[in-house]
Amino acid sequence: MSVYNPETKNIITGHKALREALRNTETYSSDLQGDADVRDYRQLPLEVDPPRHHLYRAALAPFFVKPKIEQFIPQFQANSEKLIAQYFTGETKEVVSELALLVVMENLGVIFNRPQDVVEWISWGADVWTAESETRDGGVLHRYLDRIYEEALTKKNDDIWHEIAHLEINGEQISALEFRGIAGVMLAGGRDTVVKLLTGMLWYFGHHPEDLAWLRNNPEHLNSSIQEFLRFLSPLPIMNRTTVPESGKTNLPPERYVGMSFISGNFDESVFENPFEIKLDRPKNPHLSFGFGPHTCLGIHIADIEAKVFLQCLLNSNLNWKVAKEEIRYHEEPYRPVPDTFETLQLVL
Numbered sequence: 001m002s003v004y005n006p007e008t009k010n011i012i013t014g015h016k017a018l019r020e021a022l023r024n025t026e027t028y029s030s031d032l033q034g035d036a037d038v039r040d041y042r043q044l045p046l047e048v049d050p051p052r053h054h055l056y057r058a059a060l061a062p063f064f065v066k067p068k069i070e071q072f073i074p075q076f077q078a079n080s081e082k083l084i085a086q087y088f089t090g091e092t093k094e095v096v097s098e099l100a101l102l103v104v105m106e107n108l109g110v111i112f113n114r115p116q117d118v119v120e121w122i123s124w125g126a127d128v129w130t131a132e133s134e135t136r137d138g139g140v141l142h143r144y145l146d147r148i149y150e151e152a153l154t155k156k157n158d159d160i161w162h163e164i165a166h167l168e169i170n171g172e173q174i175s176a177l178e179f180r181g182i183a184g185v186m187l188a189g190g191r192d193t194v195v196k197l198l199t200g201m202l203w204y205f206g207h208h209p210e211d212l213a214w215l216r217n218n219p220e221h222l223n224s225s226i227q228e229f230l231r232f233l234s235p236l237p238i239m240n241r242t243t244v245p246e247s248g249k250t251n252l253p254p255e256r257y258v259g260m261s262f263i264s265g266n267f268d269e270s271v272f273e274n275p276f277e278i279k280l281d282r283p284k285n286p287h288l289s290f291g292f293g294p295h296t297c298l299g300i301h302i303a304d305i306e307a308k309v310f311l312q313c314l315l316n317s318n319l320n321w322k323v324a325k326e327e328i329r330y331h332e333e334p335y336r337p338v339p340d341t342f343e344t345l346q347l348v349l
């Protein structure tokens with residue numbers, strides 16, 4: 001997923017204003033090239049406007065529909081049960097690298113039917129852009145994408161890369177660059193976001209065992225708990241739009257970027273009572289963590305179902321844990337209580 005440009009001065013905040021702006025793709029365009037330090041192609045369908053955006057969306061939507069993802073629940077459950085049991089063995093281990101990332105990557109291996117790639121994806125860490133060094137670098141992702149594209153064109157594998165490489169947009173098979181743009185988002189978009197969601201749930205219950213006990217006694221609140229963690233943790237807090245579509249323009253004003261602050265919508269007091277409180281039974285939760293409007297996250301059902309299965313396995317396990325060590329980078333004011341990055345999180349029973 002594209003990284004937010006820190007030079008952005010104009011930021012749209014508040015639930016109502018955001019929803020209006022996110023629908024208004026003419027004023028707030030997604031025709032922009034993000035992450036210029038690590039890539040020179042568009043992430044798709046993220047960085048393109050309607051009407052072309054609709055074509056990519058329509059082609060990709062069948063891979064993401066709820067009944068399709070629900071078929072994988074037994075495998076997600078087996079992955080979560082195995083990895084939770086392996087994590088809680090009494091030794092001190094990191095949650096991100098030794099539990100959450102493993103669950104998310106093993107699940108993606110199932111969804112994409114690429115179990116043979118899981119070890120390689122895990123070796124990249126939670127953020128593909130920093131897989132090889134401290135400074136951002138697209139090398140590791142691009143070498144992988146080029147290899148699987150070549151393989152998809154030459155072998156008839158029964159996996160998602162084969163299907164995507166042969167997608168047709170307006171009657172034409174997609175190009176190598178379009179393949180990079182689509183497959184790149186499918187690998188990057190569902191990675192650190194879901195990892196943060198699972199890590200955040202473990203962190204919260206580590207500090208609030210009484211809420212874990214309450215949820216065990218009130219399992220009908222599993223769904224509302226997931227929605228509340230999504231709202232509070234806001235795993236993708238802000239994304240860019242541009243007021244000047246970039247395609248074909250040479251002189252682009254530096255102030256063209258606008259920030260869509262999803263996190264501000266999630267803590268809007270006119271919509272959420274006591275927004276800084278985590279209420280696992282919050283009755284209405286129209287959070288904006290998956291965005292809003294035409295670019296609303298395609299992976300909603302993947303994230304929702306993965307998180308539900310993971311939390312259900314934790315509830316079934318009867319394990320109770322505490323936070324042994326944490327180093328957390330929090331958001332800046334006014335979202336200071338919200339974790340931005342879990343740098344270290346270790347749990348003990």
Ligand code: HEM
Nearest residue numbers: 045046189190193194235239290291295297298299302303
């Ligand atoms: C908790 C997990 C996730 C969160 C919080 C999240 C958040 C978001 C947000 C906010 C957007 C909209 C960006 C914008 O409007 O500029 C988005 C788009 C997208 N997400 Fe997710 N995402 C998550 C998981 C996933 C997963 C698991 C996948 C796939 C494997 C995925 C694939 C995508 C794609 C392809 C788009 C682009 C949609 C479009 O432009 O039409 N996401 N996501």
